[in-house]
Amino acid sequence: MAPEGRLPDGANGEPQHLRTVFGRMGFNDREIVALSGAHSVGRMHKDRSGFEGQWTPSPLLFNNEYFQLLLTRTWEADDNAKPRSFSDGKGNTMMPSDMALVKDEAFRAIVLEYASARPLSLSLSLSARLLVGWLVGWFVHET
Numbered sequence: 001m002a003p004e005g006r007l008p009d010g011a012n013g014e015p016q017h018l019r020t021v022f023g024r025m026g027f028n029d030r031e032i033v034a035l036s037g038a039h040s041v042g043r044m045h046k047d048r049s050g051f052e053g054q055w056t057p058s059p060l061l062f063n064n065e066y067f068q069l070l071l072t073r074t075w076e077a078d079d080n081a082k083p084r085s086f087s088d089g090k091g092n093t094m095m096p097s098d099m100a101l102v103k104d105e106a107f108r109a110i111v112l113e114y115a116s117a118r119p120l121s122l123s124l125s126l127s128a129r130l131l132v133g134w135l136v137g138w139f140v141h142e143t
């Protein structure tokens, strides 16, 4: 895991938490949503973060399914899970911090835009794309 406080806390579902942490790195709402699209790939591991599961059915593909699922599925809180997470009942899981992207109106409008964009990369600003690459590397090295 990254050192305390450098990345948002997945268990924190407050949109403002994402703005506080990413805002310190100079990211705006658009960039926060774009970067969060990285959760299109990979998965959560019980022994690492405490969360378990994958965000999409295709964790090896970088696409905009993460955004589509956030909007189109009914996410039920799994109150037995610790930390608390959300399930669509079809094998996909979201952390409270992922849900913050559809809870907040401004974030949600951007999620909607990315969810309908094809391909995803067309809708992202060049800077956001470069930063995704940089951050993935940074994230992997810090974990």
Ligand code: HEM
Residues within 6 Å of the ligand: 007, 008, 009, 010, 011, 018, 035, 036, 038, 039, 041, 042, 043, 044, 045, 046, 048, 049, 050, 051, 097, 131, 132, 135, 136, 139
């Ligand atoms: C919005 C704030 C974010 C939070 C709260 C967050 C939190 C997490 C957590 C808890 C995991 C699961 C770790 C594990 O159990 O193995 C994870 C995985 C991952 N995150 Fe994030 N993350 C955030 C943003 C990002 C960003 C900005 C990127 C890259 C641009 C990113 C890329 C990834 C990837 C690729 C994985 C999967 C790793 C794997 O499969 O082992 N995340 N994230």
